[in-house]
Amino acid sequence: MFELYVFIVNMLGFFVMAIDKQKAKKGKWRIAESTIWLVSLLGGAVGTMMGMHIFHHKTKHRLFRYGLPFLALFDIVIYIILYK
Template sequence: MAIQDIYLIVVNLALFGMMGIDKEKAKKHAWRIPEKNLLLLGLLGGGLGGLLGMRFFRHKTKHTYFAVTYFAGVILSGIAYYYYGF
């Protein structure tokens, strides 16, 4: 398993977990994870984890820009992985 494979697994698991944590914090009206962090991680390879987190936790589903950003992250990381081995 190459380093880029490990990176993609870790970043997707991290974003998936962050979506769950943010959902729980939202329910409790507690401090939240900044949206810019969630979106940036989605663009940096965690798009699939973000999309799965949206569906699994039913979180940020009314914000279209999250779905679009995460989908773009999936496409960008797929292109980078295919062409550059990342």
């Protein structure tokens, strides 16, 4: 069950970045940064960070550039602790 949650929340983070990047390119309504952070804080930081790098989205924002890797590392440590 835990593995399924981790997979889903990280896929959600990845796709949130993909969708927001596409909306940014088209000049449409965007996903709020608070929503991106919420998904990340709920355990999806690894997927969100992967989406950030793959789609080159939010990479110039210092908070994302430095905050997401820190949060992703924190998530990985938590995953390891809870998985044991």
